[in-house]
Amino acid sequence: MYYNHNIVLVGPMGAGKSTIGRLLAAELGMIFFDSDREIEARCGTNIPWIFDVEGEEGFRQREIQVIDELLQSEEPVLIATGGGAITRKENRDVIGQLSTVVYLHTSVEQQLQRTAKDKNRPLLQNDNPRAILESLFEVRHPLYESSADLIIRTDKQTPKAVVKTIIKKL
Numbered sequence: 001m002y003y004n005h006n007i008v009l010v011g012p013m014g015a016g017k018s019t020i021g022r023l024l025a026a027e028l029g030m031i032f033f034d035s036d037r038e039i040e041a042r043c044g045t046n047i048p049w050i051f052d053v054e055g056e057e058g059f060r061q062r063e064i065q066v067i068d069e070l071l072q073s074e075e076p077v078l079i080a081t082g083g084g085a086i087t088r089k090e091n092r093d094v095i096g097q098l099s100t101v102v103y104l105h106t107s108v109e110q111q112l113q114r115t116a117k118d119k120n121r122p123l124l125q126n127d128n129p130r131a132i133l134e135s136l137f138e139v140r141h142p143l144y145e146s147s148a149d150l151i152i153r154t155d156k157q158t159p160k161a162v163v164k165t166i167i168k169k170l
């Protein structure tokens with residue numbers, strides 16, 4: 001299948017955005033970007049370092065810039081965004097205007113399993129990652145939902161099956 005429009009994956013940490021994004025882009029013959037990896041490549045450092053030195057706000061400004069730039073590409077692109085990108089109006093506006101938005105929805109349980117011991121997620125370097133994920137979900141779920149053209153659960157099927165479902169619904 002050929003899809004002639006940008007696709008943006010949104011959803012919480014551990015929803016499978018990068019894995020599913022890579023598989024979906026390969027199926028559709030689209031160029032894949034992971035906004036976190038793109039920010040790291042441009043800074044020549046990792047996300048914890050950016051949070052340490054520039055604070056979350058510094059990271060968010062970089063994220064806004066990268067997502068906007070990638071969506072202006074000449075060819076349609078598929079972008080897996082960081083879980084917090086949805087909190088910024090700039091991002092909600094640009095993804096709404098320039099892409100099909102797919103919300104990868106999953107349970108906090110699944111998020112915990114997928115992000116356990118991951119040192120590259122500064123927001124989870126805390127004694128109680130479950131409480132953090134629950135409170136982020138409460139704030140962000142309505143934003144993911146209202147931005148989404150498609151909502152797909154990722155905790156009930158394998159990544160390959162999720163990709164098939166997305167392709168059917170695009």
Ligand code: S3P
Nearest residue numbers: 012013014036082083084121122
């Ligand atoms: C964040 C999610 C991370 C990354 C950063 C902040 C968030 O991306 O952008 O650590 O605010 O939820 P993933 O969703 O890819 O883990």
